[in-house]
Amino acid sequence: MFNYVPEMFRAETAETEEEGDKWYDDHTAGRRPPELLPRDEVARAINTEVKAGRGSPHGGVFLDIASRRTPEYIRRRLPSMYHQFMELAGVDITRESMEIGPTCHYIMGGVQVIADSAATAVPGLFAAGEAAGGLHGANRLGGNSLSDLVVFGRRAGMGAAEYIEAGDVATSFNMEEAEAAVKGALDPLNREEGENPYTIQHDLQEMMQALVGIIRTGPELEEAKDKLDEFTERVKNISVKGARAYNPGWNLATDLPSMLTVSRSTALAASLRKESRGGHTREDYPNPDPEFAKFNFALSSDGGNWDSPISAAQSPLLPLPDELKALLEEAH
Amino acid sequence: MADVTMRIWRGDATGGDFENYTISQNEGEVVLDIIHRIQATEAPDLACRWNCKAGKCGSCSAEINGKPRLMCMTRMDDLPEGTVTVTPMKTFPIIRDLVTDVSFNFEMAKRVPALLPPPMPEGGYRMFQQDVERGQEFRKCIECFMCQDVCHVIRDHEENKVNYAGPRFFIRYAELEMHPLDTNDRRELLKEELGLGYCNITKCCTEVCPEHIHITDNAIIPLKERVVDADYDPVAWLGRKIRRRTKKTAAEASVQPAP
Ligand SMILES: Cc1cc2nc3c(=O)[nH]c(=O)nc-3n(C[C@H](O)[C@H](O)[C@H](O)COP(=O)(O)OP(=O)(O)OC[C@H]3O[C@@H](n4cnc5c(N)ncnc54)[C@H](O)[C@@H]3O)c2cc1C
Ligand code: SF4
Ligand code: SF4
Ligand code: FES
Numbered sequence: 001m002f003n004y005v006p007e008m009f010r011a012e013t014a015e016t017e018e019e020g021d022k023w024y025d026d027h028t029a030g031r032r033p034p035e036l037l038p039r040d041e042v043a044r045a046i047n048t049e050v051k052a053g054r055g056s057p058h059g060g061v062f063l064d065i066a067s068r069r070t071p072e073y074i075r076r077r078l079p080s081m082y083h084q085f086m087e088l089a090g091v092d093i094t095r096e097s098m099e100i101g102p103t104c105h106y107i108m109g110g111v112q113v114i115a116d117s118a119a120t121a122v123p124g125l126f127a128a129g130e131a132a133g134g135l136h137g138a139n140r141l142g143g144n145s146l147s148d149l150v151v152f153g154r155r156a157g158m159g160a161a162e163y164i165e166a167g168d169v170a171t172s173f174n175m176e177e178a179e180a181a182v183k184g185a186l187d188p189l190n191r192e193e194g195e196n197p198y199t200i201q202h203d204l205q206e207m208m209q210a211l212v213g214i215i216r217t218g219p220e221l222e223e224a225k226d227k228l229d230e231f232t233e234r235v236k237n238i239s240v241k242g243a244r245a246y247n248p249g250w251n252l253a254t255d256l257p258s259m260l261t262v263s264r265s266t267a268l269a270a271s272l273r274k275e276s277r278g279g280h281t282r283e284d285y286p287n288p289d290p291e292f293a294k295f296n297f298a299l300s301s302d303g304g305n306w307d308s309p310i311s312a313a314q315s316p317l318l319p320l321p322d323e324l325k326a327l328l329e330e331a332h
Numbered sequence: 333m334a335d336v337t338m339r340i341w342r343g344d345a346t347g348g349d350f351e352n353y354t355i356s357q358n359e360g361e362v363v364l365d366i367i368h369r370i371q372a373t374e375a376p377d378l379a380c381r382w383n384c385k386a387g388k389c390g391s392c393s394a395e396i397n398g399k400p401r402l403m404c405m406t407r408m409d410d411l412p413e414g415t416v417t418v419t420p421m422k423t424f425p426i427i428r429d430l431v432t433d434v435s436f437n438f439e440m441a442k443r444v445p446a447l448l449p450p451p452m453p454e455g456g457y458r459m460f461q462q463d464v465e466r467g468q469e470f471r472k473c474i475e476c477f478m479c480q481d482v483c484h485v486i487r488d489h490e491e492n493k494v495n496y497a498g499p500r501f502f503i504r505y506a507e508l509e510m511h512p513l514d515t516n517d518r519r520e521l522l523k524e525e526l527g528l529g530y531c532n533i534t535k536c537c538t539e540v541c542p543e544h545i546h547i548t549d550n551a552i553i554p555l556k557e558r559v560v561d562a563d564y565d566p567v568a569w570l571g572r573k574i575r576r577r578t579k580k581t582a583a584e585a586s587v588q589p590a591p
Contacts, residue, residue, distance in 0.1 A: 196372070198372035202372070241376065247377045248378065
């Protein structure tokens with residue numbers, strides 16, 4: 001496997017496989033500095049430091065590259081970071097440290113698909129990329145999303161083409177359902193009085209960050225589920241002004257039901273997964289549990305509407321295909 | 333911090349006017365933060381395009397106090413005290429409020445003849461690091477289209493649009509022209525159909541480029557030289573391309589491409 005590591009990274013982490021391996025046993029050995037841990041570990045470490053009262057003035061931690069690399073190196077290898085800190089914060093990262101904090105980076109869950117065709121359980125609906133779930137397990141590795149898009153985007157396209165060519169193209173079209181959907185979308189524009197969608201979005205973000213964030217606990221997840229029911233009611237009472245053309249307030253109003261579907265699914269799955277694994281950390285269940293490694297939680301909406309109850313079922317992981325098994329064995 | 337007054341153009345293709353919003357601001361905020369606060373409070377239907385809030389997607393271009401700027405990279409405390417005026421880019425048709433229809437640029441992009449490499453030699457294509465780096469400057473383009481917006485050739489002469497690629501695409505043409513593995517000849521097209529000659533090197537495009545690409549010096553001027561070069565003598569042109577490709581031996585090149 002070491003052979004696949006690009007030259008550029010080898011120079012910074014380890015020259016040989018032995019040197020690379022040594023680092024895992026003894027973190028002081030080798031060139032790889034401990035800050036290059038997987039993201040979930042870094043995020044948790046920052047969170048712990050801040051909670052312990054050792055955070056930076058704005059509630060993050062300091063990241064320092066100035067003392068490790070030359071200004072020329074930093075400007076050449078991290079041009080965007082250099083530029084953004086300079087322009088937006090007036091911080092020169094070639095001379096001083098930057099303040100950083102963890103943020104939502106990627107959603108590991110998503111629509112369940114058949115890997116070969118990207119087909120979902122809804123006939124004629126295909127999903128690829130960050131919207132699709134499963135590919136990256138409990139913690140996506142850096143850089144793997146863009147390769148995911150290229151590979152599975154292509155498969156989704158081919159899957160959709162095959163589906164159409166096969167001729168059994170769906171589907172019953174229910175005019176009543178379509179009309180209800182149109183009405184639902186237009187309701188916020190027609191409602192005279194109601195809540196501002198931006199306020200709801202802001203409150204939802206705050207609540208999810210606080211209760212379904214980096215470190216989770218059972219009671220907080222239960223609290224989040226109750227709060228999400230309140231949000232569902234609030235979303236039904238949104239009112240926006242203006243017309244239909246390029247109206248961001250209205251667009252947000254029509255996005256909010258989906259944001260709630262995702263939030264409710266996340267909170268439910270997180271409360272059921274009584275273990276810690278990858279990006280999912282439960283304070284009350286701090287270790288991985290091998291039993292939970294055998295399945296995903298597959299959620300479905302019983303009524304098919306955004307506000308219908310969601311139920312969860314265990315969906316067993318598929319056995320590793322032979323060719324992948326062979327690859328992994330070759331690597332060891 | 334004291335409240336700020338924002339004077340924002342509101343309207344659509346049929347017309348519009350300025351509207352004033354007096355709104356709170358916090359330390360370190362950029363213009364886009366203030367626009368978002370106006371949306372969240374007074375005007376949820378205020379249209380603006382944005383995506384990354386990090387100066388990387390090129391969606392939030394507008395004219396701030398009359399100058400094309402990225403709203404997400406313009407700090408409020410860098411602007412002079414007093415009312416801040418925000419208008420949509422003038423060169424492109426208005427969709428609504430601060431959102432313009434930039435599809436002119438996508439039409440121009442379609443007209444760029446693609447890279448045409450020679451047949452793959454044994455052992456694959458090879459490029460020298462220097463050649464990679466020359467094109468790299470142009471690849472920093474985030475397609476904010478502010479250079480297109482500011483260029484007087486189309487800003488003041490709508491009728492020129494069909495015949496003018498504009499600075500964003502001149503850098504694309506320059507990149508392809510300088511590519512050691514390209515065999516396409518785009519000089520005739522640039523001269524006859526894409527208006528390279530209309531550019532009179534005012535450098536306004538370079539001044540507004542958020543990626544600090546030296547559009548005029550490193551792309552347009554070399555392109556202009558190439559177009560007049562050798563009176564379209566195809567042999568001289570081909571010779572130039574080949575010469576460049578074989579100028580160095582592999583041993584002289586400092587960095588080899590990864591396998
Ligand atoms: C800060 C950051 C850095 C990252 N860096 C890396 C990296 O270095 N390497 C890597 O591999 N990955 C990285 N990722 C992850 C990667 O960028 C994303 O996972 C990937 O871009 C997702 O692509 P996508 O096409 O699946 O979804 P998206 O790019 O999110 O596309 C979804 C599209 O759907 C549109 N849309 C949404 N709702 C609607 C609607 N109702 N109607 C119509 N359209 C709609 C959206 O506007 C959007 O264009 C990074 C992510 C972040 C946040
Ligand atoms: S230098 Fe040329 S392309 Fe750039 S703004 Fe001036 S005329 Fe337009
Ligand atoms: S060249 Fe610069 S100004 Fe022009 S579109 Fe690209 S990034 Fe924007
Ligand atoms: S929002 Fe992406 S460049 Fe400004």
